[in-house]
Amino acid sequence: MSTKPIILTGDRPTGPLHLGHYVGSLRNRVHYQHEYKQYIMLADAQALTDNMDDIDKVHRNVIEVALDYLAVGIDPKLSTIFIQSQVPELTELAFYYLNLVTVARLERNPTVKEEIRLRNFERDIPAGFLTYPVSQAADITAFKATLVPVGEDQIPMIEQTNEIVRRFNRLYKHPVTKQEILVETKALVPEIGRLPGIDGKAKMSKSLGNVINLGASADEVSKAVKKVYTDPLHLKIEDPGHVEGNIAFTYLDAFDTDKAAVAEFKAHYTRGGLADSVVKKRLEAVLQELLTPIRTRRAELAEDKGYILQLLREGTEQAREVAARTMDEVKAALGLNYF
Amino acid sequence: MSTKPIILTGDRPTGPLHLGHYVGSLRNRVHYQHEYKQYIMLADAQALTDNMDDIDKVHRNVIEVALDYLAVGIDPKLSTIFIQSQVPELTELAFYYLNLVTVARLERNPTVKEEIRLRNFERDIPAGFLTYPVSQAADITAFKATLVPVGEDQIPMIEQTNEIVRRFNRLYKHPVTKQEILVETKALVPEIGRLPGIDGKAKMSKSLGNVINLGASADEVSKAVKKVYTDPLHLKIEDPGHVEGNIAFTYLDAFDTDKAAVAEFKAHYTRGGLADSVVKKRLEAVLQELLTPIRTRRAELAEDKGYILQLLREGTEQAREVAARTMDEVKAALGLNYF
Known part of the structure; x- marks a missing residue:
């Protein structure tokens, strides 16, 4: 034993x-x-x-x-x-x-x-x-x-x-x-x-539609990232944005292995001049990189x-x-x- | 099946x-x-x-x-x-x-x-x-x-x-x-x-001491029958006695296969002149007859x-x-x- x-x-x-x-x-x-x-x-x-x-x-x-x-x-x-x-x-x-x-x-x-x-x-x-x-x-x-x-x-x-x-x-x-x-x-x-869920709610659930499944397609991931809740007060790119409660950053913290790059992104976003779309682009790249091999392996396994x-x-x-x-x-x- | x-x-x-x-x-x-x-x-x-x-x-x-x-x-x-x-x-x-x-x-x-x-x-x-x-x-x-x-x-x-x-x-x-x-x-x-228990209580239990076990010895049966609750108002043999709630008769009803004899006993007891000791003697005989083969077989089985x-x-x-x-x-x- x-x-x-x-x-x-x-x-x-x-x-x-x-x-x-x-x-x-x-x-x-x-x-x-x-x-x-x-x-x-x-x-x-x-x-x-x-x-x-x-x-x-x-x-x-x-x-x-x-x-x-x-x-x-x-x-x-x-x-x-x-x-x-x-x-x-x-x-x-x-x-x-x-x-x-x-x-x-x-x-x-x-x-x-x-x-x-x-x-x-x-x-x-x-x-x-x-x-x-x-x-x-x-x-x-x-x-x-x-x-x-x-x-x-x-x-x-x-x-x-x-x-x-x-x-x-x-x-x-x-x-x-x-x-x-x-x-x-x-x-x-x-x-x-x-x-948290992509909508910023503490509870993630399929019925709330705020989750990204491990088997999600590339397209589903892409669409979900677009819906990720950011800073609702960050209206113009040059405005200073909030990182706290901003789910794009919460997810980068959780999934992006390049901690230095995330720190720099946060600083830039906070002082203004970093578009939500740029942050989300990075997030999508990180998630696709994580999920693509999982999805592929999952699909292979599901065959048998x-x-x-x-x-x-x-x-x-x-x-x-x-x-x-x-x-x-x-x-x-x-x-x-x-x- | x-x-x-x-x-x-x-x-x-x-x-x-x-x-x-x-x-x-x-x-x-x-x-x-x-x-x-x-x-x-x-x-x-x-x-x-x-x-x-x-x-x-x-x-x-x-x-x-x-x-x-x-x-x-x-x-x-x-x-x-x-x-x-x-x-x-x-x-x-x-x-x-x-x-x-x-x-x-x-x-x-x-x-x-x-x-x-x-x-x-x-x-x-x-x-x-x-x-x-x-x-x-x-x-x-x-x-x-x-x-x-x-x-x-x-x-x-x-x-x-x-x-x-x-x-x-x-x-x-x-x-x-x-x-x-x-x-x-x-x-x-x-x-x-x-x-009911031999004391007349509705609940039978070992802790109340009002039960006769199937494996009880002849002596235990005998002693238990002596304790059986009868009619507390039946003080003299010639007095009319009560059959209702009289456990000796309840037990005879339950175990004596000679229903006619039990009926006659009840009538005699009710009009007076039948001693509790006589009723109990019959009850003991009935119970010993029932329990002796059970006890014997139980003891044999318990050997193995x-x-x-x-x-x-x-x-x-x-x-x-x-x-x-x-x-x-x-x-x-x-x-x-x-x-």
Whole structure:
């Protein structure tokens, strides 16, 4: 067994991934896979908790998201990519953890509260939605992950997981070795915060039309860049412009590797004399350079869905073996071993 | 496949079974197994929902309850006896059903409300306890059981199951056959109501010391019968006595097969002149006759725990095959099939 630290990460497959995912997680995963043992979960079961009325979307996007992973350089030889619903041990583990968490505790979870508000569930909260932090605790602990890359807003989920881990370990030990079975985890919060949408809104979403998908065509990228929100007060080229809140610069900061050139652009724009169109031209060049190989590779991979499924099958088998081992230990600790 | 109607029944293995179980369910199961395909579940996973602090009790009593089953005449060739926790498909099914039930609906369940009150959970309700009707729905539907023997107080659980079934069937169909997958179920309420404790209390429990276990020794039976609550106003033999609420007669009604003799005893007792000691002597004879062969067979079976485990293993394998088939259909209907 590998002695590298273990990461669990993943996505809810409800749509193709976009630049926000690239900056917030995908780019990091390409690095992490060398330093860590990385499990990447296609969280289809979790996606169903609020998509029971659109299950086809979830099914379809499992393949789409897998294509995005491979296209950006996640290597299935280094990272274990798996489909959550095909590892039933995760639901089994969640089932037992439900006994270790009170309803009141789940109702107090700030992330869940916020998500409930966003979805306008009000009193009609599906039970599976209220309990999803327990399901996440199962996902994390099944792999004994010590690191989970999340945004600041997801930290309460990590706390909930560790509460379950501590409670379980206090109450139950391995029946033979008397060792603790579960492992506490840590949030790995990326330095770069969330990328805003091209319209400047904090939330990126397909329905808002403010995202650039990783598989976007050259033409789609070009059109999207034209719509990028800049400084609405920067009316004439010679006027001094604002860089702060100017999404063209936010995106250059995120994607342009020539930091000196970006700094110079910012200075020029601030003192006046640099046209939005010039900034956007640079941004488009940077994005096309980033996205062209991704798009090409994605299109090639999409030709052979059988190969993608084969990779997912292999990753899922590996993941299932690890989760089953943890589940066996948990069941032994709970006295649920008879045969 | 058998075309007999399917029953799911079972017990939470938290203690040895007693005469209350015999009258309320075990006796019926011995008959049912000829007319129906009967699955009998040792609900260890469900027992944990409020016994996470005493898991050894649950583990130990799986074998004890299995011994009770076999001793009363449940035939593992006719009935499929299985251990809930060893059929992980049940937790998996419950996980998806959680998305089809709201938290508010669970909180309104009268059976759960009453159980919460009895356990003094107040605000500290384990999430696994609130959601156990969903887990029961999974148990019932995994076997496509059309009949579930329950007391009147459990009818809300059957209603909850059918709500899930109807919602699931309305939303999802088998992707190939386009047929409905889940089957509605019916409560099978036994004609004879709940047997009271020997002290006359409605609730029988080991902690109240008002039960007679199926494995009780002859001496224990004898002592218990002496404690049976009769008519506190029947002070002198020649006084008229009351039969109503007189547990000696309640038990004779339940266990004495000579109904004419019991009727005559009741008449005699009511007009006066029949001593409590005579009634109890008859009751003891009836109970010893019932329990002696059960006790003997139980003791014999207890000699060979390996054999019991082997039976449970076989039953569990059979049950798992059926549950896995249902789970496959459910997953296909939910689009959670990829490979």
